Amino acid sequence: MNAAPSVLVLDDEELLRESLALYLETHGFAVLQAGSAEDALELLPEHPCEAAVVDIRLPGLTGLDFIARAHAAWPAMRFVVYTGSPGVRLGPELEAAGLGPGDIIAKPTAGLEILAAALRRVLGESGGGA
Amino acid sequence: MVNPARTMSGRLFSRSVATLLVAVALLAALPATLAFIWTSIEARGRAEAEVTADLVTLTRSLAAVQEAINRQALGMLETLRATRSVTNRELDSANRLFAAILAGRPELSNIFLTDAAGRVIASGVKPFADLSDRKYFRDAAASKQPGIGEFILGRATGKPILVYALPLLDDHDEFSGILALAYFLDGYERFVAGLDMPPHVRVTLLDPSGRRMVAYPPNPIYPLGEPAFAPIWDHVRDAASDALTFTSARPTGQVALLSSLRLRQFPDAPPYMTIILSSARDEAFAEADLLLRRGLILAAVAVLLALALGRLAGRAAIGRGIESLDRAAAALAGGDLSARAAVDGGAAEVRRLGESFNTMAGTIEIRQQELANAAKAMEKLRGQLSNILESMPSAIIGLDAAGRVTHLNAQAATLFGLSRETVMGREAALAVPFLAGHMDAMEDALRQRRSLLLERMPLRRGDDDRLMNMLFYPLVANGAEGVVIRLDDVTERERLRELMIQTEKMMSVGGLAAGMAHEINNPLGSILQAAQVVELQLDPALPANQEAARKLGLDLADVRAYLEARKVLKFLAGIREAGLRAASIVASMLEFSRQSDSRHVQADLRAMADKSLSLAESDYDLKKRYDFKHITIERDYPDKPVTVSCAPTEIEQVLLNLLKNAAHALAGAAHENKTPTITVRVRALPEAGEIVVADNGPGMDEATRARVFEPFFTTKPAGEGTGLGLSVSYFIIVNNHGGGVRMDAEPGAGTRCTITLPRREKA
The missing domain is CATH 3.30.565.10 (Histidine kinase-like ATPase, C-terminal domain)
Incomplete structure (x- = not known):
């Protein structure tokens, strides 16, 4: 079995973040948690991640800001947007960061397996990183 | 009250034009006729005067002639009395002398000499006779004055004669006989015939006893020697004056103009002769009457001509025009609007009348045409209106002021499931039960003269409730009172409207949801994820769970059994499902806020x-x-x-x-x-x-x-x-x-x- 893929869960809601992290860890991911984009950007250089589940509405920098910066810093990094805000659409910035229509998942999701499946998908697409 | 004069004039002038024209011509001819008659009466008077004057003149002429004869006769007798033969009574020579004189004087009948006893002793003509009974003899013997005899027939000649007698006196102035001269009276006739007299004049000479001595021209009605017509003779004899002019009837019954003159030898002597000249007044009037007749005939002809001309002219000027007008008017009255009067002839008024009539008829025809066109247009309009009414999606019911149905279009019939025949003319409240509850509104609309709208009136049709908008529109134009009711089924529209209201509500809800979706979704996400992770952590198959249980000295199977016994797992699933449904509702609500x-x-x-x-x-x-x-x-x-x-x-x-x-x-x-x-x-x-x-x-x-x-x-x-x-x-x-x-x-x-x-x- 390959090393567990490392993923970042970026959400300011602790219960959400921890439950998702716990689920992903249980299902074979190495999870890095961050409560804000600033924290995440600080952590990432030391704990690189292959993918990130990003909430959009965050204190400070938004999820979109984070994706733009992270993508600029680590172009191979993949993103799944997981937001409860109804206004998030697949715009040019997100497309530029490699997101597709299926990569924006409305919060709450019917089951966390949907997020796990989305992560595996984007990680699989990134090719031989595994 | 009827004015009699107007009635009469009305009756008079209500005759036909032709009759009136005839009457006018006759009235015009009347003065001329009267003038003719008056002239003729004047002419008659003039003729009578002229004839009378002629008769008087002739009478005087005849009297003058008679007096000349008298003087001649007496002169001759006095000459003869002085002759020797007479004086001496030499009778033979006297006979010869008398015969000689008679031979040269045919007008004389005889010259003779009598003795005192009246026996003829000498005479121009044989035989001698006794003349003592003769009037002339007796007068001469009695008066010893010359005498003139009466009408007698000569005893010698047997012809009517007039005898002049001259008494003879002897030396002792005793009457010794007469010397007499007898004239043939037919000589008078010849004389009178030779006179230039009007042809119709009758000359009569009467002796003192009134017997005709001469009657010219001869006529058996007036026999000689007979007494004259008594009325005339009596008149002349009894008149105070010798000369008379008068009018009397003739024995024939004719009225005659007469002139008479009694002749006397001396002013006091009794008349020896009466001259009467007569002329039939008719004959005197003949000329005047002829003139009158001619005049009357002329007048009649003139009147007839006038009538004929009047009739012709009237026909030309009026009659034909009027007749044409009459015919045209009759035709027009009969419905032939193309009838026109002839206006090519006749008097100006008649032509104008005809033209006016034609103009009028033209106007009527045009008006009729316009009426027909208007009726056609009206019919078309009515059809169109009916079409419009029938084609309208609304149900239309027309009511009159009494609330009876005057119109019901197909939509209305369908809406209420009524047939038009059973509804028309009936009271709306009875015929269309739905309207019964809305009669007040109808009356309000009618009274206030403004339209009234009742919205969303429920109409139960079977088990299907419909909503109707009812517009009551009062008909007040053109005096036609009533109400038009328009019914529109607004059920669908109302439902859509309701839907729109709901929709708008939901859009605002959607807007609200969009604003707070994040705030709802995050806790929802926490709940759902926490519940799922709780299930996960209770899963006995997970090594991490077994490890954790083992560390705590728990039997996972027991834990599991407990959770199931207390239905914790079921409630966990319930939390997840309820959370999911809430999430789904929020998601759906968000759809309302989503612009495309x-x-x-x-x-x-x-x-x-x-x-x-x-x-x-x-x-x-x-x-x-x-x-x-x-x-x-x-x-x-x-x-x-x-x-x-x-x-x-x-x-x-x-x-x-x-x-x-x-x-x-x-x-x-x-x-x-x-x-x-x-x-x-x-x-x-x-x-x-x-x-x-x-x-x-x-x-x-x-x-x-x-x-x-x-x-x-x-x-x-x-x-x-x-x-x-x-x-x-x-x-x-x-x-x-x-x-x-x-x-x-x-x-x-x-x-x-x-x-x-x-x-x-x-x-």
């Missing part, structure tokens, strides 16, 4: 239909609840793509919704020998694409059908479905795509939802 931000692309309806069908087949929910695999799917697609402008994912969502509903309907129905079938039909319309999702399920009643697009309206049991599926679909199609959605359903006949989408995006 998805980009519209040209997409094939067939492809979208197929995608939706495959989604439905794999849909977890469908799989779980309905037996979608046992439903027959019929695709009715054209060969060519039917492209519309849309956001395909939204349309696919709508179609999935419809398929879910159809499946639900089919599952809920007990199919009696019917294969549960969903038909998906795609069709190209000129400007749009159409897609129909139909099932052969139990269908819906109308009340349900009318509400299916209402938010939160659902036929599913509580907890199943959000009641937002069809209203969200409605929003996607109508709001986001400018298309249309129609739901058709009948109980037992399935349900059919028709969606139309424009081919091109609206600007």
Whole structure:
């Protein structure tokens, strides 16, 4: 079995973040948690991640800001947007960061397996990183 | 009161023109005729005077002649008395002398000499006779004056004679006889015949006893020697004056003008002769009468000519024109509007009359034509109006002021299930029960003379309640009183309006939801995720769980048994499901706030239909609840793509919704020998694409059908479905795509939802 893929869960809601992290860890991911984009950007250089589940509405920098910066810093990094805000659409910035229509998942999701499946998908697409 | 004079003049002038003209001509001829008659009477008088004057002159002439004769005769006798033969009574020589004189004087009948006893002793003619009985003898013997005899027939000649006697006296102045001279009276006749007299004059000489001595011209009615016509003779004899002019009847009965003169030898002597000249007055008047006759005839001819000319002229000037006018007027009265009077002749007034009549007739004809045209136009208009009334989608009922039905269009008849024949003319409240409750409104509209609108009046039709808008419009124009009632079925409109109100509500709700979705979704996410992770942490198959349990000295199987015994796991699942439903409601509510931000692309309806069908087949929910695999799917697609402008994912969502509903309907129905079938039909319309999702399920009643697009309206049991599926679909199609959605359903006949989408995006 390959090393567990490392993923970042970026959400300011602790219960959400921890439950998702716990689920992903249980299902074979190495999870890095961050409560804000600033924290995440600080952590990432030391704990690189292959993918990130990003909430959009965050204190400070938004999820979109984070994706733009992270993508600029680590172009191979993949993103799944997981937001409860109804206004998030697949715009040019997100497309530029490699997101597709299926990569924006409305919060709450019917089951966390949907997020796990989305992560595996984007990680699989990134090719031989595994 | 009738004015008699007017009546009379009316009667007089009411005759025909011809009669009046004749009367006028006759009246005009009357003065001329009177003038003729008067002239003639004058002429008669003049003629009478002239004739009388002529008669007097002639009488005097005759008297002068007679006196000349008398003097001649007496002169001759005195000459002869002085002769020797007479003086000496030498009778032979006297006989010879007398005969000689007679021979030279044919007018003389005899010259003779008598003795004192009256015996003829000498005579020019034989035989001698005794003349003592003769008047002339007795007068001469008695008076010893010359005497003139009366009418006698000569005893010697046997002819009528007049005798002049000269008494002879002897030396002692004793009467010794007479010397006498006798004239033939026919000599008078010859003399008178030789006179230049008017032809009609009759000359009569009468002796002192009134017997005719001479009557000229001879006529058996006036025999000589007989007494004259008594009335005339009596008049002349008894007159004081010797000369007379007078008028008397003749024995023939003729009226005659007469002139008479009594002749006397001496002024005091009795008349010895009377001269009477007469002329028949008729003859005197003849000329005047002839003139009168001629005059009258002329007048009559003139009148006749005048009448004829008047008639002709009248006909030419008036009659023909009037007749033509009369005929034309009669024809016009009979309905022949093209009748015209002749105006080419006749008097100016008649022509003008004719022209006026023609103008009038022309006007009438034009007016008639206009009337006919107007009637035609009116008929056409009536037809059009009727068409309009019948074609209007509204039900129209016309009532008169008494509330009786005067009009009922087809829509009204259909609406109330009435036949026009049974309703027309009847009281509206009785004929149309629905109106009975609204008669007050009608009366208000009529009284206040303004239209009155009653909105959303419920009309129960079987078990189907309809909402009617009623407009009462008072008819006050042109004096026609009444009310027109327009009824519009606003049920659908009202439901749509309700829907719109609901929709607007939902849009504001949607806006609110969009604003707070994040705040709701995050806690929801926490709940759901926490619940799921709790389940995960309780999963006895997970090594991490076993490890944790072992560390705590717990038997996971016991823990599990406990959780199940206390239904904790079930409640956990309940938390997840309830959270999911809440999330789904929030998601659906968000749909109301979503502007069509998805980009519209040209997409094939067939492809979208197929995608939706495959989604439905794999849909977890469908799989779980309905037996979608046992439903027959019929695709009715054209060969060519039917492209519309849309956001395909939204349309696919709508179609999935419809398929879910159809499946639900089919599952809920007990199919009696019917294969549960969903038909998906795609069709190209000129400007749009159409897609129909139909099932052969139990269908819906109308009340349900009318509400299916209402938010939160659902036929599913509580907890199943959000009641937002069809209203969200409605929003996607109508709001986001400018298309249309129609739901058709009948109980037992399935349900059919028709969606139309424009081919091109609206600007």
